Amino acid sequence: MTSTTSSPASLPARSERPARDSFWTRIAADLADAIARGVYPPGQRLPSEHALAEQFGVNRHTIRRSLADLISQGLLRATQGSGTYVEEFAVDIALGKRPRHHQRLAQAGLRGALHVVASSTVRATAAQARALGVPARSTLLCLNVIGDAEGQPLHFSERFFPLPRFAGLEAVVHETGSITAGFAAHGVDDYTRRESRITAQMPESPVAAQLRQPVGRPVLFVESVNVDTADVPIEYARTWFAGDRTTLTVKHDD
Numbered sequence: 063m064t065s066t067t068s069s070p071a072s073l074p075a076r077s078e079r080p081a082r083d084s085f086w087t088r089i090a091a092d093l094a095d096a097i098a099r100g101v102y103p104p105g106q107r108l109p110s111e112h113a114l115a116e117q118f119g120v121n122r123h124t125i126r127r128s129l130a131d132l133i134s135q136g137l138l139r140a141t142q143g144s145g146t147y148v149e150e151f152a153v154d155i156a157l158g159k160r161p162r163h164h165q166r167l168a169q170a171g172l173r174g175a176l177h178v179v180a181s182s183t184v185r186a187t188a189a190q191a192r193a194l195g196v197p198a199r200s201t202l203l204c205l206n207v208i209g210d211a212e213g214q215p216l217h218f219s220e221r222f223f224p225l226p227r228f229a230g231l232e233a234v235v236h237e238t239g240s241i242t243a244g245f246a247a248h249g250v251d252d253y254t255r256r257e258s259r260i261t262a263q264m265p266e267s268p269v270a271a272q273l274r275q276p277v278g279r280p281v282l283f284v285e286s287v288n289v290d291t292a293d294v295p296i297e298y299a300r301t302w303f304a305g306d307r308t309t310l311t312v313k314h315d316d
Contacts, residue, residue: 085124086125089114097148103148107146108138133146155310156310156313160255161286163176174209175239177208177210178235181232185199186199186201186222190222193285194296202224203232206218206219207219207221216303217302217308218273221299228296245296253289253290253291253296254289256286262280262305264277265279273302273304279305281302282305
């Protein structure tokens with residue numbers, strides 16, 4: 063006959079359950095507070111599970127449960143074979159008629175700039191020539207550019223400009239961190255975006271490296287054409303946006 067009365071041996075196990083639960087919830091709250099105070103800034107890798115277990119005086123299973131809770135809240139992300147990282151902030155970038163990196167970040171209360179990482183002279187491919195309205199094999203200025211906010215890369219782009227019209231533009235962009243300033247130095251006081259095409263894709267290794275993200279994390283890919291006030295194409299760009307740091311909003315009234 064089976065007894066329905068709990069034995070003394072079963073009582074400690076039942077009474078310990080809330081205590082174990084309180085450990086992982088308290089640790090999760092402590093880590094969340096540390097993230098909020100900037101102890102672990104966006105993009106930083108947390109100490110290992112072993113190190114955290116020693117820090118909090120618990121086993122690794124408890125730490126794993128705390129981290130899983132913070133991952134479910136969107137505060138952390140786990141990267142296979144690399145570790146657990148503080149989730150990086152997401153910036154809403156508007157793709158409007160007037161693309162201005164500085165202005166968009168300022169509206170979001172952030173500081174950022176464009177950085178030229180490479181420049182070269184290339185012959186236009188068929189796609190580039192078609193976008194810029196120039197003959198195939200025409201000479202173009204190509205700039206590889208990183209756009210950042212608060213030191214975090216948001217996008218990497220390949221930008222093509224017709225030559226000889228924009229000869230020397232790279233020097234102005236390098237000095238000012240602004241494509242707009244580069245255009246102004248070449249007599250273009252205003253320009254607008256004619257079109258943008260947006261797709262999602264997996265980045266190749268060089269792009270992922272520039273964005274400081276794994277190749278297994280998707281990016282938003284945008285092809286765009288900018289024109290001057292006479293509707294003459296002045297820039298064709300291929301831009302890869304870090305998918306976990308940016309959202310793209312297409313604005314029709316800008």
